[in-house]
Amino acid sequence: MVGTLTSFQNLSRDIPAAISQVAAQPFEAREVEYFSKTIQTIKSVEDFMADRRVYAFAMQAFGLGEMTYAKAFMEKVLTEGISDDESFANSLSDPRYREFAKAFNFESFGSAATSFDRAQGEVVDKYLRQTLEEGQDNEGVRLALYFQRKAPDVTSYLQILAQPAIATVVRTALGIPEATAALDLDKQVEILSAKLDLAEFQSPEGIEKLLTKFTALYDINNPQTTDAGGVGLLFGQSGALGIDMNTMLQIQQLRRS
Template sequence: MRVALGAFGLSDDLNSNAFVRKILEGGTQDTDALANKLSDVRYREFSKAFGYGNIGGARTGSSSWARGITARFRQLEFEVAVGNQDQSMRLAMDAKRNMPDIAKQTGTDETRWFKIMGNPPMRQVFETALGLPPSFAQADLDTQVAEFSDRAKRQLGLDSLSALSDTAIQDAVIERFLIRDQIKAFQVQSAGSVALTLLQSAPRLF
């Protein structure tokens, strides 16, 4: 369970046995499957990778499959270790790893944006990199896709998400994310420092 869930960044569900079982048994081929109903696309990737509820059955008998899951788990565990020291760097590493997969997705750019929006760590990286507030998630989905796409074109020259296969584009996204994240952290810290200074300089009432 630890390896299986950790390989997809779902370690928070380690003690949710019944929930995980339902995700796996439901597969991904039925539109009513639980994995397809959840907004977090990582559950869909998790269920699809194991294949229990899909035609053809479990894929776990292959040694190459086991090596792939193990390698993925080790990579994410490393990112978790990095995140214990610097959460922003963990998010950057996650984005770097996932952007080529987004670029290879079939379908329209709208489909690719939905995949980014459905992956919480990826969404946070792109929201921050493009200067969007967390409250932006409350807008309707079509508005979100249009705004993400427009800002990506204006700020990154990203006409299509297929360009995320280019390491230079990947680095540009991550650089903007890290810079804006640091600015945001500095602003919060500065606001806290100002508040503390005001409190320390205020006359004592008691």
């Protein structure tokens, strides 16, 4: 079996070509065509939530596929938007919800929200990249691809800890035990700051260095999880690492209301 380091290096040499292969698959091509044609006709949060294919496509694009079932939760994210610092999306630690509300910004732009490229072409690009990542049998490669895409946006240690996939890559690369995830946030930040300079996230060389360490160590730390059997722990299922506790509590509160 090809190791994580080699698999990731082979794939990352030409990401656009890999994405083009994804886009050419019959199912993905149909979904992209439907979304691209339909999103322009959607003028409200209600319209958006009512169209199952558009809604599911958008959720997949932002890596929120495991949350597709939580429609009341996502409707609240969209309805309150991001203009108010205390809005629902802004209160969540996971930045994906703010990104989602920003892309489909009905709160600020009303019926014109879907006329912007961030709600059209940019969402299609995200969908194809996300599908590429989730299509990898090797979970280590999936983690590395996600980190490669998201790391440049990280500007604080708390942002690392708020995203389970990024936190796992960092802990593995730096030799920090996974068990530290159970510690208080302040202690986790202390551990990270002693081993990691955040400036590494702002340079391609720094990101490549971390990814080389991660992919080299992943197979050593996870000898039985480099195939499809381990996929989904961080990405596709609502496990303890896939959805943070804050989000789960918010879902439960919405269900009771």
